[in-house]
Amino acid sequence: MNSVQQMQRPTSAELDAADPLAGQREAFYAPSDGQLTAYLDGNSLGRPLKATSAKLASFVEDAWGSRLIRGWDEQWMDEPTAVGDRIGVVTLGAAAGQVTVGDSTSVMLYKLIRAAVDAQAGRDEIVVDRDNFPTDRFIIEGIAAEKGATIKWVASNPASGVRTTDLEGLLSERTAVVVLSHVAYRSGFLADAAAITAMVKEAGALMLWDLCHSVGSVPLELDAWGVDLAVGCTYKYLNGGPGSPAFAYVNASQQDRLQQPIWGWMGADNPFGMTESYAPARGIRSFITGTPPVLAMQPLKDMVELIASVGMEAVREKSIKLTEYAVALAEDILVPLGVEIVSPRNTAERGSHITVDHPLFGEVTRTLWERGVIPDFRPPHGLRIGLSPLSTSYAEVELGVTAIRDALTELL
Amino acid sequence: MNSVQQMQRPTSAELDAADPLAGQREAFYAPSDGQLTAYLDGNSLGRPLKATSAKLASFVEDAWGSRLIRGWDEQWMDEPTAVGDRIGVVTLGAAAGQVTVGDSTSVMLYKLIRAAVDAQAGRDEIVVDRDNFPTDRFIIEGIAAEKGATIKWVASNPASGVRTTDLEGLLSERTAVVVLSHVAYRSGFLADAAAITAMVKEAGALMLWDLCHSVGSVPLELDAWGVDLAVGCTYKYLNGGPGSPAFAYVNASQQDRLQQPIWGWMGADNPFGMTESYAPARGIRSFITGTPPVLAMQPLKDMVELIASVGMEAVREKSIKLTEYAVALAEDILVPLGVEIVSPRNTAERGSHITVDHPLFGEVTRTLWERGVIPDFRPPHGLRIGLSPLSTSYAEVELGVTAIRDALTELL
Numbered sequence: 001m002n003s004v005q006q007m008q009r010p011t012s013a014e015l016d017a018a019d020p021l022a023g024q025r026e027a028f029y030a031p032s033d034g035q036l037t038a039y040l041d042g043n044s045l046g047r048p049l050k051a052t053s054a055k056l057a058s059f060v061e062d063a064w065g066s067r068l069i070r071g072w073d074e075q076w077m078d079e080p081t082a083v084g085d086r087i088g089v090v091t092l093g094a095a096a097g098q099v100t101v102g103d104s105t106s107v108m109l110y111k112l113i114r115a116a117v118d119a120q121a122g123r124d125e126i127v128v129d130r131d132n133f134p135t136d137r138f139i140i141e142g143i144a145a146e147k148g149a150t151i152k153w154v155a156s157n158p159a160s161g162v163r164t165t166d167l168e169g170l171l172s173e174r175t176a177v178v179v180l181s182h183v184a185y186r187s188g189f190l191a192d193a194a195a196i197t198a199m200v201k202e203a204g205a206l207m208l209w210d211l212c213h214s215v216g217s218v219p220l221e222l223d224a225w226g227v228d229l230a231v232g233c234t235y236k237y238l239n240g241g242p243g244s245p246a247f248a249y250v251n252a253s254q255q256d257r258l259q260q261p262i263w264g265w266m267g268a269d270n271p272f273g274m275t276e277s278y279a280p281a282r283g284i285r286s287f288i289t290g291t292p293p294v295l296a297m298q299p300l301k302d303m304v305e306l307i308a309s310v311g312m313e314a315v316r317e318k319s320i321k322l323t324e325y326a327v328a329l330a331e332d333i334l335v336p337l338g339v340e341i342v343s344p345r346n347t348a349e350r351g352s353h354i355t356v357d358h359p360l361f362g363e364v365t366r367t368l369w370e371r372g373v374i375p376d377f378r379p380p381h382g383l384r385i386g387l388s389p390l391s392t393s394y395a396e397v398e399l400g401v402t403a404i405r406d407a408l409t410e411l412l
Numbered sequence: 413m414n415s416v417q418q419m420q421r422p423t424s425a426e427l428d429a430a431d432p433l434a435g436q437r438e439a440f441y442a443p444s445d446g447q448l449t450a451y452l453d454g455n456s457l458g459r460p461l462k463a464t465s466a467k468l469a470s471f472v473e474d475a476w477g478s479r480l481i482r483g484w485d486e487q488w489m490d491e492p493t494a495v496g497d498r499i500g501v502v503t504l505g506a507a508a509g510q511v512t513v514g515d516s517t518s519v520m521l522y523k524l525i526r527a528a529v530d531a532q533a534g535r536d537e538i539v540v541d542r543d544n545f546p547t548d549r550f551i552i553e554g555i556a557a558e559k560g561a562t563i564k565w566v567a568s569n570p571a572s573g574v575r576t577t578d579l580e581g582l583l584s585e586r587t588a589v590v591v592l593s594h595v596a597y598r599s600g601f602l603a604d605a606a607a608i609t610a611m612v613k614e615a616g617a618l619m620l621w622d623l624c625h626s627v628g629s630v631p632l633e634l635d636a637w638g639v640d641l642a643v644g645c646t647y648k649y650l651n652g653g654p655g656s657p658a659f660a661y662v663n664a665s666q667q668d669r670l671q672q673p674i675w676g677w678m679g680a681d682n683p684f685g686m687t688e689s690y691a692p693a694r695g696i697r698s699f700i701t702g703t704p705p706v707l708a709m710q711p712l713k714d715m716v717e718l719i720a721s722v723g724m725e726a727v728r729e730k731s732i733k734l735t736e737y738a739v740a741l742a743e744d745i746l747v748p749l750g751v752e753i754v755s756p757r758n759t760a761e762r763g764s765h766i767t768v769d770h771p772l773f774g775e776v777t778r779t780l781w782e783r784g785v786i787p788d789f790r791p792p793h794g795l796r797i798g799l800s801p802l803s804t805s806y807a808e809v810e811l812g813v814t815a816i817r818d819a820l821t822e823l824l
Contacts, residue, residue, distance in 0.1 A: 069786060106702030107515060107701055110673075278549075289518045290658070291654075295653040296655065297655075299472075
């Protein structure tokens with residue numbers, strides 16, 4: 001990029017001044033003691049809202065401490081599906097009655113993939129890509145081992161992600177279920193979920209999308225795309241806090257057909273009936289297992305409503321501008337140092353983070369963390385720059401990328 | 413009971429005055445607006461500590477909000493086993509390295525029972541009692557269905573619980589695992605865990621204890637008893653809040669032999685290595701699956717330390733006195749109304765709650781809840797009176813049992 005182009009690019013101050021969502025940043029808690037300079041890892045752990053402490057205190061005292069066990073009858077029994085419905089309507093393009101909150105993403109993956117494999121009689125293959133997030137691959141490895149199923153590995157370009165062309169020849173009458181990430185955890189590649197889902201369903205397989213890196217940053221249309229199953233986490237762009245519960249989407253058309261394998265009392269038709277045998281609940285509740293993590297669900301509720309007030313289209317618009325700005329800066333000041341941008345350049349194929357590669361980025365990340373500049377590191381040498389649309393400023397991106405340049409320069 | 417005996421019994425005021433643990437009640441949050449008169453359901457949901465709101469606020473702002481993703485490296489990765497070790501040492505009689513916190517009790521049951529069945533080659537029977545808590549029975553039903561195992565049902569006395577004599581003839585070289593509750597959720601019967609564990613192991617089977625209704629109220633000696641596996645919940649006598657995470661104990665001698673079936677990234681040997689295949693972690697960490705519920709683990713930590721400061725023997729001593737007092741009162745003023753006490757009279761065979769039966773107790777419970785007197789109801793017509801040793805006063809027991817009498821009398 002030459003100096004004329006640099007001059008033509010708006011400054012971070014100009015971008016922040018023109019940002020219609022700039023005011024939303026005030027909603028997030030900011031430490032005052034200099035511990036945080038630039039946070040570029042909301043794709044791994046979203047920042048708390050300022051409202052979260054008070055929300056939890058109110059829950060502890062007004063709900064748990066005062067209503068006590070009555071809270072289950074009054075509200076908490078419905079919390080997994082009530083919160084699920086809000087996540088569904090606001091962020092997933094899912095009508096009510098198809099989403100429940102609970103467990104970890106990994107446990108939810110197990111339950112849904114097992115349910116899919118068990119329901120697809122005569123189909124003994126699970127399709128997943130080699131660059132999918134480890135827990136997706138590991139869970140599938142375990143299920144394949146116990147069910148005698150075969151894993152068909154998608155060999156896609158690791159610097160981008162899975163395209164319909166990568167699936168050609170892999171789908172057949174033996175395919176039980178296809179498990180892909182909507183936004184790749186490493187490259188940030190945004191898959192064409194509509195086209196891939198159509199292709200998978202055409203083959204008679206079930207489609208499961210891992211939405212961990214897209215929910216809350218990329219608009220989703222699960223119902224319109226005809227998606228069968230999805231899981232996602234709530235501690236990234238839904239700001240639920242460390243280890244907050246996962247959610248699962250099961251398309252209404254599949255709820256009667258699929259049975260998940262972990263038959264806990266809260267997935268039973270009459271949890272407090274103390275019945276002799278397990279009879280699954282009707283609908284999405286049958287995908288619940290144990291006592292719902294009600295306290296742990298509280299923080300994310302405010303974030304879902306904040307997203308609702310802004311709208312997913314506005315969120316996506318800012319996300320695109322943030323990653324565009326980060327890519328431009330990286331091209332300008334990191335690429336000349338030998339850094340490689342291993343994320344898509346086409347905004348239509350990119351989620352809300354980018355990854356840059358350099359052999360020294362493990363060491364660079366440690367230095368940055370000490371300086372309050374926080375991206376994360378993914379082996380072998382990827383530094384991820386995550387941009388949460390509602391909490392990240394353009395100034396923060398500039399400061400962060402500049403700090404990466406400085407830390408790398410010191411080591412070169 | 414005649415009037416002479418009544419006069420000999422100390423009053424609740426005298427008992428509270430003489431209670432060495434009376435001061436501990438100040439540690440618990442108490443609503444000030446009359447919503448709570450007598451809480452008799454700590455065996456279902458423990459009350460919050462006063463410290464819990466501030467604990468969570470501090471976690472949100474100082475840990476999550478300030479350290480952000482650095483928190484995983486600095487502390488949170490070890491939180492499941494660090495908190496597990498404290499639960500183990502303080503309440504379970506378990507040396508470090510054998511307890512982990514996470515998932516729900518139901519999911520933990522699934523993981524451990526599956527691991528047990530998978531490891532016990534040639535043994536295809538699971539032993540469980542018909543009066544065990546529904547989720548235990550349901551999880552086993554599901555596992556038996558998927559593994560082709562047979563359930564051998566223990567027929568014990570529902571007004572007490574499982575004794576060694578009830579297991580005679582049920583254990584054989586076909587028994588893979590025996591799953592029993594240490595304290596029965598309904599009757600409050602306290603099983604002889606040492607004798608039963610020895611008998612089960614003699615038969616070459618694995619012993620799994622469900623500790624939900626004993627942990628934090630009854631001293632446990634899992635290591636000394638030679639227990640193989642245990643699970644428990646933290647929202648009863650460990651006061652972790654609605655839906656707080658479960659814990660699992662896996663005896664060190666079994667950790668290499670057993671493999672749980674849900675292969676999530678956090679149970680892998682190198683979670684952030686982004687490796688090609690799943691290799692389980694060494695030791696207790698291999699029983700972890702997904703991202704640990706770190707925020708949700710915070711409240712219970714203070715309660716474990718409160719118990720540590722008092723000691724489990726003192727907790728048990730008060731628990732016995734509370735249930736003795738409740739039984740005496742019930743005999744005195746409820747039995748004459750046709751109420752049946754369906755809990756053991758022998759304190760050595762009783763946990764920290766009692767159950768009283770009457771056909772009208774469903775309706776009675778609804779009335780009591782409106783009056784701020786809170787026991788719970790378990791079908792067909794059991795009213796449970798749970799007595800949390802550190803938060804319950806004798807005055808509260810008297811008030812509660814008297815309110816039961818009054819509400820029942822109104823309906824008779």
